[in-house]
Amino acid sequence: MNKQTTVLITLTFITAYFTTVHSDPSDRLKRSYDPKTVKVTRWLDTTTRPITYEEYIKSRDFAPSPNIRQLRSPLVTTDGVIDIIVNEDLYVHIEDILDTFIIDLQIEGYDINLYTALETSSPVSLRELLRDDLFNLDIVGVIFIGDLAVPWYEMDEPDSWGGQHVEFPCDLYFMDLDGVWGDSDLDGMFDSHTGNLLADIWTGRLVASPMHYYGDTEISIISNYLRKNHNYRYGNLRLDDHALAFIDNDWNMYGWGYDVALAYPDMDSVVDIYETCRDNYIHYLRELSDNRYEHLLICSHSSPFAHYLYYDEYNWQRFYNYEIEYFMMQALSYNLFACSNSRYVEIDNMGGWYIFETNYGLLSVGSTKTGSMLCFDTFYWPLGEGASFGEAFLFWAQVNMETCAGNESRSWFYGMCIQGDPTLKLARFQEPLTYCSYVPGDINGDSTVSGNDVVYGVRYFKGLGMPPVDSCWDDSLSVWLYVTGDANGNCRFTGADVSYMVGYFKGYNPDILYCPRLPPYSAPGRPAVLDREKPVQILR
Template sequence: MLERRGGNRSTLMHYILVAAIICILITTSAIGSMQLNGNYIISPSRDVSSYVRPQVLKQLEWEFPPGFEPGTFQDYIKHRPYSKAHFIAPYACEKRSKNSKVDVSVLVENSLYNSIEDNLLQYVHDLESMEYVASVELLAGGNPEEVKSWVRDQYNEGASGIFFIGDIPAAWAKVGDETFPCDLYYMDLDGLWVDSDEDGVYDVHESGNGDMGPELYVGRLFVSTLSWGSEAGLVNDYLDKVHRYRTGELVVPWRGLEYVDEDWYDMDVHLSDIYSKNVSRYDLGYHTTAQDYLKKLSLGQHFVQVCAHSFSGGHHFGTRPTEAVAYANVYVYSPSEREGFLFVGSDDGVKVWWNGENVITADVYGKGWSADEYKTLVHLKQGWNRLLCKVSQKGGKYLLSARLTDLSYQPFDDLTYQTSNPLVAGPEAPYIRSWLVNGFHQDVPENFYQYLTTNYLGVNESNVVPEEGEEMGGCVWTRVDNGYPY
């Protein structure tokens, strides 16, 4: 329980931003829309003397994967320079048959071959037992042009797919300001690829004499940059796992997992076209976490589609809720009876009760947060008053701010705020930054404008007097402390 009582008081604004939750979990969120004037956070036509100087943020640093930094083409070439390619046939493979279901050509890094030979041969035999036809060649050195010429030869002989194992040279492409490895270069055999400035990166991709799409598929098993095993060990583990799957020893349930983080919550993945009703979709914003994702994987999935910001070393899952409603409750102590203004800002819509009376309703969507956007006259009783805010959320930022002023628009300097039992309190800063929050996920995109009109608590919203840890509407009131006045 937190409070701030009399004495010398600053005139800091009474702000809180609530990054609301789905059910129990809570997170805080920084504002990305505030304006800076000098070193002060201000809003239009306000006296900056009542605003707090923001803390200086520590410079961001790259932390993962350890020992690595985001790679560039120059870094890649430095550690893996292109050279003349030497293709080696390790053994004679069965001649391709026009009646084979699929032709697969496997290209293996020469220096890796001896360490994986047994498992690789087993992989080829498993393919042949399923009436596939596979060929294997080794590559020493190499560059994208020669590797693509080899791929084209395989395609002309009937191959519909290529499997790279080990450090097979990667072609790099540039789109806009982004430069990246691009195996589409090997898949698109009739398109035009041009390195216009001869820096080793393909910056032009056109249809040429064909189109810009792939003529065959290319898979790549490249593990040398991983840190939890040797390269040969990881490749052998993978090939052994494939063998156990093909022979029925390793069984994967026939179901799919769509794990969709906040930025893609309204995107259709369509795994149901393959797995019918055997698809689990998770797009719950706050609840799409790394821990939950690993838990879902451990259940066994035949196919997983992850929609999240990622890089070569991992996935990033955000913490903002989507398609949700959150209630934020706080108690306000006034030493005297008086009138004042209540200012509220929200993203998206908001419904506000002051001492049980609905004083603000703004059922809106698609706008950003703005401080003091909504204003209403309120009566402060002597003693404890109750402020309840209900915030609707579609996607993106999820923000709420509230403050109280006198009739001259000056912040009160003698108010006390706390989240639970008003009879017990401790010191608190001169702005609202602690709330009891209760959130509900509402996974019906078309029902956004019913979020604020639907009662999720199961009791009269205007009369709720929640306690920390109390269950209401199937979810739990949980305390959130923002730690900042904005």
């Protein structure tokens, strides 16, 4: 969407937000805490430290150019176009399960731009691609899958934080596509952000190559994630409509559980300084306890490798990254108010493990640096109104990224990112999907595609024959569609589809298409794809 459209949508959300949550806009300034006075999250473990930009660059085997290739372009859409960019080497190994993911998104009304690219040191080419797609196709977001270019930012922290120089991944670079990003010392890291600062799109990442525990491969981890995602969309992976706010000592006075309740009215808070300990964290979240929380807000001093959970006023114990899988932590989405927990360039980072756990976990929101989310109400309220996580995160970023914590806002928020699929919604708004069973082009319903189907279609439009056999309900338009006859895939059945079929049999059109909102289904979990490599029976 263009910047004007983004501003209008933001103003609409803000108006609704103040009307619904704060009848008097000044109430927003009357939170039970002042964000500018909140104690910052800290990396307490002196035995580990963040990887530097120089170390990261030396550790990667970058391609000289991204070699961006477009594999799929948008057809029709109701809810917006999404760019999906996949590492070229990974793509060939996950193509089938990725097709299922794309079809699921199409059923929900999205249209997909699918690209492959190689990992490069510079993110500029990917941002130029997104910027072009924003202004030409009104994309609403992007999902990066696999190892791709990472934008880095450097800054000096506020004096009140210690004044350290920090370097960190900054996905905001891919969200604000018409701001001006500068690198004054030409060291490869951005160090200024000026111009129009409003974020335009949401972003999400699935980066599994740093996940080394338990011996799984990047291919198996991504594939398992996409299977979980598919099961969630079909209603087969669900927990209770219930959330937990687990808030350690330094922030237990702020009442952030009330913000979570804007999305989850049924929620529990653990805030007592003797209760927010490691053992209780495990007890509340592990599968064995079966508390079935769909969402968790965890507030804890942390690193990418551990939470440092206090068991009294002065002493803490670690909850480690590998324990997420070991204890089968049972939640589907996480808000990680936890220093550097989402630093996805680090080996076995916790933001990654929370979504790549075998049985649970679909999305985590957190920071790649010291700091985390504040002004939580502008994130949880849209979720509670049915927005996707990406939409809620974008709204939060537009309202708060430069202002929520005053002069310290950039230090708090420039590392914020989503790991996982931002199109997901709370389960009560994520209606289980259904596929429609049919063979594209099989107008007469005899399970084959032949010239007889063209004759059948001609007779129908001349008023001499019956309509096509298979119809499916299109929620987007509230109509029944003769899906078998929609050979050109524009979600209508007209004479143009018969002409398209003729072109197909003459070799002019390479494939018989289908309405992307109503894809065919051949077996549980396996959407049918009609092409020359995987054909149904075609009789010429």
